[in-house]
Amino acid sequence: MSKEAKLELDGKVYPLPTVEGSEGEKAVDISSLRANTGYITLDDGYGNTGSCVSKVTFIDGDKGILRYRGIPIEELAEKSNFIETGYLIIYGKLPNRAQLKRFSDLLTDNQFLHEDMKFHFEGFPMGAHPMAILSAMINAASCFDERLMRWKWGETRDFDVYVARLISQVRTIAAYSYRKSRGLPLIYPKKAYKYTANFLHMLFSTPYEDFELKPEVVKALDLIFLLHADHEQNCSTSTVRMVASSQANLFASCAAGVCALWGPLHGGANQAVIEMLEEIHREGDDGSKFIAAAKDKNSGRKLMGFGHRVYKNYDPRAKIIKKACDDVLSKLHINDPLLDIAKHLEAAVLKDPYFIERKLYPNVDFYSGIIMRALGIPVEMFTVIFAIGRMPGWIANYKEIMEEPKGRIYRPRQIYTGRTLNHYAPLAGRK
Secondary structure, eight states: OOOEEEEEETTEEEEEEEEEOTTSOEEEOOTTHHHHHSOOOOOGGGTTOOOOOOSSEEEETTTTEEEETTEEHHHHHHHOOHHHHHHHHHHSSOOOHHHHHHHHHHHHHTOOOOTTHHHHHHTSOTTOOHHHHHHHHHHHHHHTOHHHHHOOTTOOTTHHHHHHHHHHHHHHHHHHHHHHHTTOOOOOOOTTSOHHHHHHHHHHOOSSSOOOOOHHHHHHHHHHHHHTSOOSSOHHHHHHHHHHTTTOOHHHHHHHHHHHHTSTTTTTHHHHHHHHHHHHHHTTOOSHHHHHHHTOTTSOOOOTTBOOSSOSSOOHHHHHHHHHHHHHHHHTTOOOHHHHHHHHHHHHHHTOHHHHHTTOOBOHHHHHHHHHHHTTOOGGGHHHHHHHHHHHHHHHHHHHHHHOTTOOOOOOOOOOOSOOSOOOOOGGGOO
16 A cells, blocks of 8 residues: 655645655655645755656665666676667667667668768867767757658657667767867768777777777777766756657757756766866875865865765765776776876775765766776867767657656746836836
């Protein structure tokens, strides 16, 4: 028997049904609250509001658990790859051989951009941020697909093609965005290369020489994609669902996700980590002085890459990526002073009562930036890498909205605190 909550307002008691998820998460259903009482809830930043019911990703922040479709992130990181995991996230189950081959073939068949899109890239200034180009060009790519422009909400025909086209082309657009920002000629994808290797090829090859695709480099970047593939109802994913609820097409909805991800409090956090480590290194500090300053509220110093809105334990992705970081730097024979500072910061923070009491553990951003720096990926591309990895999660959430039988446009309420009724005054009489 389901539990029932009771809300007492103005001398009346209103019953509210409760909902329990498959992992024991509990919620009070207030869907009828305004209609029955005239009240709404006020929850700044939606920190205590469940905006949807979803089957994609489960997080237990207190225990440090992350699962895609029920499978622990640790197992996927060890045994799977980004494309197989992407299929799992979007379609709800691991693919068999035939399904994986079809999905891979669709990705290969849809990796090229329309040639006329070159003119759009040429319209951006050389120093344009790759995230700005990425968002704009995802939208532009949809305009070159007549079937997508005529696509009606809820149609399943060709949807698999649109999914593959977006996942494949976002990587091509990202590589082109980087090269445009550096004034470099565009490099076409190669059918012989798999997903992550092809991205590195388009990013770093020249018209005269192909980039050397070292297995450890390809594997490390693929792992970064996989670890970022979904993360429940974060800012960008909620944005995608919000836009999708208006029945906007897949490309437009995910382009909005790119814009939300761009912010330094979301996808830009790993860039902030590198900038912090560089600042510490420039000052000749090993991190000790910076930690002391971070504990002083008046210092203006903030320890980046520690703590998480969801996790009150060690981010499980951080454990995985820390090991990968050690491995890839060792195999590439890279001695990075920033890594030494990062390790010192981590060790010091994990035994400092100030941070322990506040449950500030390293998160995925702390080490992902160091790995990407070691792979030669420039800082301005860090958030773009995040966007490529997050695409399966955005698509899966879009798909859930599309398949919702009672779908409605998202429309949050507000509490108005502005001026009460006042009237127009002619210009001549205004003071």
